[in-house]
Amino acid sequence: MTAPDVRIVVMKFGGTSVATTGARAAIARAVRAGIESGVSPVLVVSAMGRAGQPYATDTLISLVEGLPGDPRETDLLISSGEIVSAVVLAHELRAAGLDARAFSGADAGIGTDGVFGSAAITDVHTGPLLDAISRGTVPVVAGFQGIAADGSVTTLGRGGSDTTACALGVALHAEAVEIYTDVDGVMSADPRACDGPRVLEVIRADELHQMARHGARVVHTPAAELALASGLALRVRNTYSDHPGTRVADISAYRPERIATAVSHVDDVARVRVALPAPENTRAHMAAQARVYRAMADASVSLDMFTPVGETLVFSIAGSALDGACEVLSALGMTYQVQASLSKVTLVGAGMHGVPGVMARMAECLARAGVTVLQTADSHTTISVLVPSEESRAAVQALHDGFDLATS
Secondary structure (H helix, E strand, C coil), X not given: CCCCCCCEEEEEECHHHXXXXXXXXXXXXXXXHHHHCCCEEEEEECCCCCXXXXXXXXXHHHCCCCCCCCHHHHHHHHXXXXXXXXXHXXXXXXXXXXXXXXXXXXXXXXXXXXXXXXXCEEEECXXXXXXXXXXCCEEEEECCEXXXXXXXXXXXXXXXXXXXXXXXXXXXXXXXXXEEECCCCCECCCCCCCCCCCECCEEEHHHHHHHHHCCCCCCCHHHHHHHHHHCCCEEEEXXXXXXXXXXXECCCCCCCCCCCCEEEEEEEEEEEEEECCCCCCHHHHHHHHHHHHHHHHHCCCCCEEEEEECCEEEEEEEHHHHHHHHHHHHHCCCCEEEEEXXXXXXXXXXXXXXXXXXXXXXXXXXXXXXXXXXXXXXXXCEEXXXXXXXXXXXXXXXXXXXXXXXXX
């Protein structure tokens, strides 16, 4: 437990935010401002820069690409990018007159379930960080990693530094977690797929979670899950500006005024249609479905938008999983058809729950834009449509305009 008079704020900085001397100087200014305001910053950092730059994760992966692989060694390799960032930033903070110390994930007490490449955080032993904080030292923690029970270094999946930050925020009873990036906050749509998106002043934690699940690359999905489950005070901000960013609100304390909040999309989706026994033969029909679900689960193929329709089971999967899914179905002796090069476009909004006519309005927007809708799925806070990839941008724009998401 933290002392009652210690106000901890976890500040996570992404790859572009730590990539240059100028960017790291901006971090030093933010840390100093935090200390002067009376908080104790705990920093979490990603690997420096993007693919092609020496310490970026993709660059590290390229060093062994095409060679006989070992998941343990791959995690050991790619975890080093964040360690480089932590050490360099700690040096520069000290040069700026701020006491700082670099921590690996293991040093910071972050335990994982031991799954290489996509580990889940199971526990956080906060003693080392609290000791540093009590001495007035700013911990700089390498994100994206932790240590398994057998001592192996494991990584948390792409974007995992967000999850490191949120897990530390929960474990340290932080006043807030601030995720710094190179944009002003969470946007109402991906600006690469839509004209006129706006920065959202506030978004509910469940909406952020759904945006992450359905393709928005602002916050790592497990981080959004942590924020939703814990009620963590979370804000997404720009390292380089004074923009207030996006505040993530506790769902118990905030009710959105509009039906929809944002549009997310994910490309490289495939749809699979599997032939089943006739529904009249109930036992055989259900048994065939169960065999498909079990075999896909055993092969670690994640199914989405799955719907039995008469003598057919229809589901979507990531394009990268298509070969594996086809191998599973062939091994089962199933007859199937595949449609690739699709996109899933999702309207997100806690305000749509219980409101009639949202699907009708979506259908009208998409029809006016000439978008072909192949399949739909919905939840309390989302409605998703599966569309041809070449129509993805038109679908995002149509929904963004049709639900007036460009206006505040």
